[in-house]
Amino acid sequence: MKTKKIAKKPTILILIAAICFVGLGFVEDYSHSPSEENSQGSPITIGQTAPELSFEDPEGNIRNLSDLKGKVVLIDFWASWCRPCRAANPHVVNTYNKYKDVKFKSGKGFEVFSVSLDQAKSSWVAAIKKDGLVWENHVSDLKAWKSAGAATYNVNSIPATFLLDGDGVIIAKNLNGARLDAALEKMRK
Secondary structure, three states, X not given: OHHHHHHHHXXXXXXXXXXXXXXXXXXXXXXXXXXXXXOOOOOOOOOOEOOOOEEEOOOOOEEEHHHHOOOEEEEEEXXXXXXXXXXXXXXXXXXXXXXXXXXXXXXXXXXXXXXXOOOOHHHHHHHHXXXXXXXXXXXXXXXXXXXXXXXXXXXXOOOEEEXXXXXXXXXXXXXXXXXXXXXXXXXXX
């Protein structure tokens, strides 16, 4: 009897281990988390020139991040389904309205370049309207976590933000609320 129980325990352990490995594969296949490095093969760091983002806006027009050179820019990765993103939106709107015409040491004016990780265009557009996101630069490839922009910037959680100076150089990451306002105040002339 003892021999049979000992023989069954390794079989059960092997079965549990197999289930765990299959489960890990399932999580990897469906989590849609982007890689740790951008498409150029290096991490995104403060002090580097921001990689280009070029996607369609809700009307189908291509908007390029590089077109905003000369302005201080907040790249804001978000989605309509993301509660923390939606909770942060009123402050981003207030910050945009406060700084959009300000002259900074390294740029004139403040812009927001919103990159949505939505899949449904209707949800994305409805959230822009409902949250009063008044700036023009809303883009998405509608690929959720498989978004090329999220992969390029190593975004694995949202909201995620990158603050650029007027030369398009990343000067801060993941600023929100009062920290964003403080950074912008330091950049004023």
